[in-house]
Amino acid sequence: MSHYRTFTARDAVAWAQQHGGLANPETLTHAEEVGDGNLNLVFKVFDNAGISRIIVKQALPYVRCVGESWPLTLDRARLEAETLIAHYQHCPQHTVHILHFDPALAVMVMEDLSSYRIWRGELIRGEYYPQAASQLGEYLAQVLFHTSDFYLHPHQKKAEVARFINPDMCEITEDLFFNDPYCQHERNNYPAALESEVAALREDTDLKLAVSALKHRFFSHAEALLHGDIHSGSVFVAKGRLKAIDAEFGFFGPAGFDPGTAIGNLLLNYCGLPGLLPLREAADAREQRLADICEFWHTFTERFQALAREKTRDQALGCPGYTSQFLNKVWHDAIGYAGTELIRRTVGLSHVADIDTITDDAMRLACQRQALALGKALILIADKIDNVEEFIARVRQYS
Ligand SMILES: Nc1ncnc2c1ncn2[C@@H]1O[C@H](COP(=O)(O)OP(=O)(O)O)[C@@H](O)[C@H]1O
Numbered sequence: 456m457s458h459y460r461t462f463t464a465r466d467a468v469a470w471a472q473q474h475g476g477l478a479n480p481e482t483l484t485h486a487e488e489v490g491d492g493n494l495n496l497v498f499k500v501f502d503n504a505g506i507s508r509i510i511v512k513q514a515l516p517y518v519r520c521v522g523e524s525w526p527l528t529l530d531r532a533r534l535e536a537e538t539l540i541a542h543y544q545h546c547p548q549h550t551v552h553i554l555h556f557d558p559a560l561a562v563m564v565m566e567d568l569s570s571y572r573i574w575r576g577e578l579i580r581g582e583y584y585p586q587a588a589s590q591l592g593e594y595l596a597q598v599l600f601h602t603s604d605f606y607l608h609p610h611q612k613k614a615e616v617a618r619f620i621n622p623d624m625c626e627i628t629e630d631l632f633f634n635d636p637y638c639q640h641e642r643n644n645y646p647a648a649l650e651s652e653v654a655a656l657r658e659d660t661d662l663k664l665a666v667s668a669l670k671h672r673f674f675s676h677a678e679a680l681l682h683g684d685i686h687s688g689s690v691f692v693a694k695g696r697l698k699a700i701d702a703e704f705g706f707f708g709p710a711g712f713d714p715g716t717a718i719g720n721l722l723l724n725y726c727g728l729p730g731l732l733p734l735r736e737a738a739d740a741r742e743q744r745l746a747d748i749c750e751f752w753h754t755f756t757e758r759f760q761a762l763a764r765e766k767t768r769d770q771a772l773g774c775p776g777y778t779s780q781f782l783n784k785v786w787h788d789a790i791g792y793a794g795t796e797l798i799r800r801t802v803g804l805s806h807v808a809d810i811d812t813i814t815d816d817a818m819r820l821a822c823q824r825q826a827l828a829l830g831k832a833l834i835l836i837a838d839k840i841d842n843v844e845e846f847i848a849r850v851r852q853y854s
């Protein structure tokens with residue numbers, strides 16, 4: 456018999472008092488539900504001075520943004536907590552700290568990051584965090600390397616793959632990224648004016664073949680413990696600091712998926728900027744986004760290479776030149792996955808504020824068209840791009 460019940464604000468306060476690890480838990484007095492994501496309840500728990508001190512997050516037995524007609528496993532809370540705990544072990548400076556997890560209630564208690572801001576909002580407002588991209592590269596290099604066959608003993612790696620089997624959440628990604636945009640589906644959501652571009656997606660056999668290969672690798676390549684949904688809304692930033700949250704899509708998948716999702720979201724912002732900021736500021740912010748992608752790419756590559764040099768345990772994977780060969784494949788995958796993120800956020804169920812909050816209809820449509828054209832091109836040319844300079848040059852071609 457399950458003890459699950461949906462938390463009220465009062466429950467959240469009691470839970471935070473009991474499990475928040477504060478020296479003075481009685482000072483916690485009230486809570487507010489602030490969840491703005493697609494899936495879960497998130498409570499901020501405040502003290503008697505009105506300061507938010509602890510976060511209590513609970514999975515609902517359905518998809519929040521759709522409702523009870525779309526039931527969803529509560530086990531996603533365990534997968535989120537365990538992924539973040541594993542990532543914290545390898546990169547505490549860039550991962551939110553999970554303080555407590557209860558599987559029956561699907562509730563976790565975590566570090567309050569209210570002094571940070573969600574990166575997506577900052578990117579939309581034109582606020583620049585010059586270290587964020589390189590910190591995100593550091594986070595992904597650390598967590599992907601330390602959960603890969605380069606580092607883990609083969610037995611431990613296989614046990615970890617089993618612990619992080621996440622079929623229900625993976626199915627959402629499999630459908631939303633790789634199926635829906637390429638067929639007529641009731642979940643799709645795009646303006647009528649985009650119909651001819653969207654019909655062209657359905658008819659493009661080369662594109663669909665490339666998407667099939669990306670989906671197949673997502674199904675079958677258990678390379679590392681991914682965050683699984685590392686978009687700019689899953690990243691908190693502050694001056695010189697960055698922390699990842701929201702890892703309920705975590706599982707062992709192709710290492711290029713996370714860097715691809717991150718780059719895809721920087722590019723969605725790039726596409727939206729002309730509709731978000733005045734002309735001159737938008738042009739400057741676009742250059743910053745391209746510089747962000749460069750920083751992210753270089754940091755990830757250099758850190759992963761350095762970790763592989765110092766810490767590879769497997770004899771064959773330690774062969775000189777193998778890490779570079781592996782990383783070339785990771786980047787080819789990442790470019791393809793970035794393309795699928797651009798497309799699914801434009802025509803699929805779940806959009807991004809970087810484009811949807813553009814108030815001028817014609818401008819928003821132009822930005823959506825650019826995202827689609829860029830997404831398509833990236834999927835098709837992914838395997839031909841060998842370094843970030845070539846990648847940036849290709850992005851500029853679609854501007
Ligand atoms: N550790 C945290 N500290 C402060 N605010 C948080 C924290 N975690 C989540 N939030 C707030 O809750 C919102 C939704 O959280 P998120 O984990 O993205 O939920 P979902 O799983 O539903 O997508 C975030 O955008 C942020 O405003």
Ligand SMILES: CSC[C@H]1O[C@H](OP(=O)(O)O)[C@H](O)[C@@H]1O
Nearest residue numbers: 492493494518627631684701805
């Ligand atoms: C039906 S879930 C849609 C979408 O929502 C997730 O994002 P988030 O939880 O961060 O809001 C994820 O990107 C899913 O693809």
